[in-house]
Amino acid sequence: MKENCVLKAGIGYTIGNYLIKGLTFLTIPIFARIMSASDYGTYNIFVAYEGIFVYLIGIGFETSLKKAYFKYGSLDSNSGLPLHYEGYASTVVSIIFVNALIWISLALLFRNQATKLLQLDIPSIVMLMLFSMGNAVVLCYNADVSITYNYKGYVKLGAINAIGSIALSILLMTLVFKEKTYLGRMLGSTSVITLLAFFILFFFLRIHKPEHIKEYISWGVRFCLPVVQHGIGQVILVNFDRIMIGRMIGSEASGIYSFAYNIFSIIYVTYRSLDPVWGTWFFERMNEGNYGAIKKYSSIYMLVILLLSSFIMLMSPELVILLGSSKYSDAIYCVIPIIAGGFFTFLYSLPCQVEYYREKTKHLALATVCAALVNIILNYIFIQKIGYVAVAYTTLATYILYFLFHFFLAYKIEGKHLFSRKAIIACSLIILCVSALALCTLRFVLVRYGIIVVMLVGGSLYVWKAHREMIMKLINRHQTK
Template sequence: MKHCINKSEQSSNRVLKAGIGYTIGNYLLKGLSFFTIPLFTRLLTTQDYGKYSVFLSYEDIVFVLIGFAIHSSYKNARYKYGLCSEGTKKGKDYYAYVSATICLILCSAACWLLAVNLFSKPLENLLQVDQICLNLLVLYAFGSAIMTCYNTDAGLDYKYQKFIKISGINAVLNILLSLILILLIFPKNGYIGRVLGSTTAVVIVAISIVVEFFHRSKPSRDSALLKWGIKYSAPIIPHGLSQIVLNQFDRIMIMKMETEAKAGIYSFAYNIYALVQVTAGSLDNVWGPWFYQKRKDDEINAIKKYSGYYAFFMMLFSSAIIFISPELIKLLGNKSYWDAIYCVIPIVAGGYFSFLYTIPSSVEYYHGKTQYIASGTALAAVMNIGMNYIFIRRYGYIAAAYTTLATYFLYFLFHYLIAIKIEGKNLFSNNVMVGCTLGILVAVALGNVLINYVGIRILLVLLLIAIALIYEEKEIGIIKHREEVKKNEQ
């Protein structure tokens, strides 16, 4: 019995350690970007910043198409195929499957490079980018797809150190190469320097990852493995594209309907949203594998309990970001970007609902019901385009921030209802989800009302921190547990 408890505690500690490791590592990486934001906003005009942001929006679209969203199959493939050490025949195991998916992405990227050069003229007119940037777009998307596969693979075994290492190299190279190119080669066309620096960095990292995967295992020759992966991931492609509409299409619409400068200001607000996105993404690397294991073991009470903690603490964190977001905007950008203050509050709140979606979507991924994932996200995306078209024309680009909040809420709600339908029951707490929804909306209202009252907003942040610490020690007791472990060791 004691052995089982120790084993359970070790597993919990491993998950907790990985969650903290991913979060701290991501913040260190994001810190590199944050320190350079004031530099890039001074080296790039709002027009150049807008063009670079729109380039990244296009890249997100091409990333989904090149990568087939094949990384989404890794969690299920790990349980389906197993490892050679677990008795699986070599060449039919999970590692061989991963290498086969990398071959798929390499072939896909080659086809896309051929296509953008054969049809460069119509694509240039449609996207308003030149042929060189079209090629860079494909290469950047290829590198992103390979890095996403690597990070998903590392997350299955909670190997956050590998994630931090590879992401850190990419971040440092991205910044250094971009600065060198902007300052020394493209001083009058900073947009090109930024794009070329970012693309070169991610391609270098991607090549090293491909070599590592192929060294670990040769690609499987069993076509059935890859056919299963494509069948599993194919419905995720429209889901991924719909997510991009939710995440990025508003910037493209602002550029088309208003100006590149306003697209740049609006995009700048997403640097604050990234604090929520990075935290949620870090924790999801742990939540996903943890949920799979608990659902496999039918530990429903544990899922309901910890998903509630997860949602509540992220609500407190997102609310705190809302209250300090105006000061962060002023700190990171010069006065030409300060109008982003009026966009950032609803954008951060939308980011919370984007995070909240990952809780019920785990049910859809676990059961392989990827067609439901695509339909729910596509519906929210269509509504986002429609609302943007109506409200940007009527109220200007700031309206896009509020349509983003509305559609992300619907996005979460659709997937929450779909998860209940798939399971035939609710694995999560309705009371917690409703409470967290009301909590973040109250934060949005207070953030707007108190936008000119810095002192009151700082007090609210301190209050949220106090609530988080008190609740954590009462319900979970991480600090108390660590102190008890230290006493027992002594």
């Protein structure tokens, strides 16, 4: 029953996220045509800053909820402890709102320094703080519902956010902010998610009011502070390249590079959809000491993301043409290395669960900050020599090193490899080979799609051979129903 619940939730998260993110993905051509490349770049720089402030305001509390659930227990479990999960969740969500007010006050107090540092006006900075707060609260809600595999709550909230922000942004850009379309996009996104954040706050307060604030915040901050450094480092790895391109070359180049990243969002949505379910399942198997299941199913997980990443790389030239206009055609040369780097980002998410489970989050921060510094240095050197396309390759190299660090760190923490080394090596080599083939065959459509067919057949045969018994059980169970 438990495995069926996990499988159902995994499918629900993925399908729901594709429907939600699919709306965003399908609107890329609309926004790309309404907005100039410069405005498109400005909005994506705003989003890049949000990735930093979501950690400064949210303190990474969403990463602690799963551990708090296993640490404190639920009110329903009758543990008899004065501290419990519901009180912790209500407390940290309330603290995020208080923290947002502090940051907004500081921005207004030091407005000259803030506008100079961020290169945004005060209304945009206030929207940035509210947008970051809203995302931090939504992340907490998503972490909460994932603990019980409640994918329906996750999908409902995500759908409201996606549909509302897209519709309001388009209205504002076409009717109010025709000259500065990036402002309409900012206001549309910020308004909806801020309202949702207040709804979520009332949701948590209705279940339980904040209590034991000193104890909860003390533990939460100790657990999450390294995560904040880690999260900011991750944002620098993912988003700071756009900021650097914008400052060193221009917002138009940043817009083209950001468009390339939107193609990668197909893969990103998939593994981010599965990550809440995978993380909870991983914690449960670790509690049971069922390491065989972790090694087995993590290998299947790797294969699925490998095949999807390979297919998107091989289809990327057509996707760029389909989703964008001719002004984004140069994005083709960035998409393939970005997706390859994204695959190693996914790989990193496997061993990092060990660090969360063992509460070794300080290692997360150290690795991420070092990787971010390496990435910034490489970007600074190669943007000047080659241009913004070089950033996609420096990011790929950084992510490979990043994954290797966490893989060996997880081994050091556990004293054994929880994940199949053969599967990791094979998948890593395949993704690099496919990326090279995709670059060499950009002009040869039939060759690229022929490779897709070969990989699809090969992957299907591997899954059938390695997991025939499990597949037959699922088929027989379905037939008996």
